[in-house]
Amino acid sequence: MEERKPAKILLREIADAAYQRAWDAKNAGEKVGWCASNFPVEIPAALDIPVVYPENQAAAIAAKGGGQRMCEHAEGLGYSNDLCAYARINMAFADLKTCEELDMPQPDFVLCCNNICNCMIKWYEALAKTLNIPMILVDIPYNTEYEVSEDRIRYIRKQFDEAIQKLCEITGKTFDPKKLEESMKVSNRTSRAWLKATDYCKYIPSPLNGYDLFNHMAVAVCARASVEAAEAFEQLAEEYAQSVKDGTSTYRGEQKYRIMFEGIACWPHLRHTYTALKDRGMNVVATVYADAFGFIFENMDEMMAAYTNVPNCMNIERAADMRIKIAKRTSIDGAVIHVNRSCKLWSGIMPEIERRLRTEVGVPTVTFDGDQADPRNFTPAQYDTRIQGFYEVMEENKKGGGR
Amino acid sequence: MSEIKSILSQLDCVAKNPRRQLDMIIDGGKNVVGCLPVYCPEELVYAAGMIPFGIWGADGKELSKAKLYFPAFICSVLQSALELGLEGAFDRMKAVMIPVLCDSLKCMGQNFKAGVPQVEFLPVIHPQNRKTEAGQEFLRSQYMKLRKRLGEIGTPISDEKLAEAINIYNNHRRVMREFSETAAKHPELISASERSAVIKSGFFMDKAEHTKLVERLNLLCGAEPVVPWDGKRVIVTGILADSSSLLSIFEKNGIAVVGDDVAAESRQFRTDVPVTKDPIEGLARQFADMEGCSVLFDPEKKRGDMIVKLAKERKADGVIVLLTKFCDPEEFDYPFLKRAFDAAGIPSILIEVDRQMVNYSQAETAVEAFREML
Structure with missing residues (x-):
């Protein structure tokens, strides 16, 4: 019997295939879109419209060392270096049309959703205007309440219908409600598998190296509505189950401390941020991505609510509760918080969230200054010093009979 | 000419002394609701018999308490507005309205709620698809919620x-x-x-x-x-x-x-x-x-x-x-x-x-x- 490929290889292949599919479509004269990471992926999936994700590309470019070059190009176009580095990298790419780290086809339209930030609206406005292409916005206003109110659900629902209609006009495709149902079903299946797989972090020791999730989550977000993604995550969960039985882990070495990594990865310095933790026996067992990207819904209304209950769209109480719940479930010893220069919304309520984490979970926390894609906003020395101090506190706690 | 100068100087005095102005309005028997940038439906406040009062931060305000909530890369308009709130400058207001029109404003509302619990926080939620019927319906619904709450804080708001x-x-x-x-x-x-x-x-x-x-x-x-x-x-x-x-x-x-x-x-x-x-x-x-x-x-x-x-x-x-x-x-x-x-x-x-x-x-x-x- 042919040995099956490990899930992590399958997941990488799915991510690569999405780009290839977009290239093939573009070369065949089909319309291709650029899509915000938290845009309801079920819509383009139901219409079988190929889309690629600028945020995903920007992260890859940054991880491969192209962040500064692209950011500086955007700054030359007039975009302030205070702006989100993903946006700057993408505006540079829209101007240059090519990038040695990772290429993707140019868009015929853009699909925007601001449930992660309003910066997204300004960025996509700039794309639409610069490239002279249509922009579809599904506006999901920041939710200041704990639950999702009826009027919000109605508003978002109507925008779904409008987005579908506009997309049909742009691409010439016809909408089949059955296909939407199907993509919703698959998306749920993927989310369940993702939640199941990430839930294995709660085991001591954890069967996975938490940094793996930074790579896997792209598929959970962008390729959710594909059967391949669902199958790959189901397999990933099986692999973790087996690891728990066997007492193995993708984290090599002793897992002395279980930590929460809060915020987007610091892509340009991924290895550095990882090594400092690894050298001290810290494994990431908690991130908001685990729970936040598990979009579970039974019907259209619940889907609208699910797209509102994403990390950057929820109020401070819900945002804190989500983190506290994850922290308790995964028995963390401490939390490392990325104060991400690119993300005002994520970082702008973090000090208060940090206080609540400390109080409610009773663990030490540490912050460091960084950036999701601009390497200039991270100082290795600051990171190392802070991580060392954090490590010493956790060590003291352990000696003192804590976790 | 002297009347022109006199009006200009009167308004200049108001612009330079919001604190005194706030006290004067409240001491005169009116309730006040603070309004943060960029757009608040001030008419609703006014119709509830209260005075809307603009909060756009303050020049040269030293930031200390606000640093416990905001990282350094949030604009100084909101940093200084939050500092004022944390210092108690809005304590005599009945409520403060904060829209969510940019990412920093979203954080501002949440931080205000956490740091200034003594003043009621009234979120103002606008749609961005504002020209469509769906957006308009949503905005009317949000304004109706504000109308109800402001009517409770002040006096009930009739159509008239x-x-x-x-x-x-x-x-x-x-x-x-x-x-x-x-x-x-x-x-x-x-x-x-x-x-x-x-x-x-x-x-x-x-x-x-x-x-x-x-x-x-x-x-x-x-x-x-x-x-x-x-x-x-x-x-x-x-x-x-x-x-x-x-x-x-x-x-x-x-x-x-x-x-x-x-x-x-x-x-x-x-x-x-x-x-x-x-x-x-x-x-x-x-x-x-x-x-x-x-x-x-x-x-x-x-x-x-x-x-x-x-x-x-x-x-x-x-x-x-x-x-x-x-x-x-x-x-x-x-x-x-x-x-x-x-x-x-x-x-x-x-x-x-x-x-x-x-x-x-x-x-x-x-x-x-x-x-x-x-």
Whole structure:
């Protein structure tokens, strides 16, 4: 019997295939879109419209060392270096049309959703205007309440219908409600598998190296509505189950401390941020991505609510509760918080969230200054010093009979 | 002439002393609701028998408590507004309304709720798809929720009271638009600082009273002969243009502000509320009618052309972009503004501003160089 490929290889292949599919479509004269990471992926999936994700590309470019070059190009176009580095990298790419780290086809339209930030609206406005292409916005206003109110659900629902209609006009495709149902079903299946797989972090020791999730989550977000993604995550969960039985882990070495990594990865310095933790026996067992990207819904209304209950769209109480719940479930010893220069919304309520984490979970926390894609906003020395101090506190706690 | 100076000095005094103004209003028996940038439905507050009071931060405010909530890269408008809240400056207000029109405002509301629990936080949720029926329906629903709560805090809001408030506000908007034109015609009577103070004082006064004073000012200035202005005429654009240091640099260089596209200035009064049978409908429609603002979704990005048109109408020599540091929406707009100005052959300059700014020498050099260029 042919040995099956490990899930992590399958997941990488799915991510690569999405780009290839977009290239093939573009070369065949089909319309291709650029899509915000938290845009309801079920819509383009139901219409079988190929889309690629600028945020995903920007992260890859940054991880491969192209962040500064692209950011500086955007700054030359007039975009302030205070702006989100993903946006700057993408505006540079829209101007240059090519990038040695990772290429993707140019868009015929853009699909925007601001449930992660309003910066997204300004960025996509700039794309639409610069490239002279249509922009579809599904506006999901920041939710200041704990639950999702009826009027919000109605508003978002109507925008779904409008987005579908506009997309049909742009691409010439016809909408089949059955296909939407199907993509919703698959998306749920993927989310369940993702939640199941990430839930294995709660085991001591954890069967996975938490940094793996930074790579896997792209598929959970962008390729959710594909059967391949669902199958790959189901397999990933099986692999973790087996690891728990066997007492193995993708984290090599002793897992002395279980930590929460809060915020987007610091892509340009991924290895550095990882090594400092690894050298001290810290494994990431908690991130908001685990729970936040598990979009579970039974019907259209619940889907609208699910797209509102994403990390950057929820109020401070819900945002804190989500983190506290994850922290308790995964028995963390401490939390490392990325104060991400690119993300005002994520970082702008973090000090208060940090206080609540400390109080409610009773663990030490540490912050460091960084950036999701601009390497200039991270100082290795600051990171190392802070991580060392954090490590010493956790060590003291352990000696003192804590976790 | 002396009456012109007297009104200008009265409004300047209001603009410079919001704290005293707040106490005077409250001691006079009125309740006050704070209104953060950029757009709050002030008419609802007014219709509930209360006075809306603008909160746009403060220049030179030392930040200490706000640092416990915001990282350094949030704009100084909100940093200083939060600092004021944490110091208790809004404790006498009945509530504070905070919209979610940009990412930092979203955080502001949450941090305000956490750090200033003694003052009620009223979120103002606008749709970005504001021109569609879905967006309008959502906004009406959100305004109805605010109407209910404000009616409980103040007095219940009837349609008649709301229509009356809209009328008072539309009247104020008309008079302020007339003032902007008056100031453009008479830079010898109204300096850049005075122009700013006249507009800013409107945030801290009962709009009906402010309207009376500005209307009188317009009338008096209108009666004066138009004399040639040998200085330069500019349009300013940005979030704020109220820095006294910067405005005095303009004056020193003989620069008159003959029009603006500033969030705290003309964007507040350039769009009227349509008069509709259901006043809530009109209030929501006004939000759909607004154009050319960085925090409002506009894939056509009309703002640059709007400023070019204004510059031509007001015979401006150039445009000064006052870019508030760490303001994403404005920073994203800038490349498009620059392109529009260049295409129209209008000289422009970018000056980064910040409420914490103390050293204006760089700005001064830039303004001087710009003046030479015009």
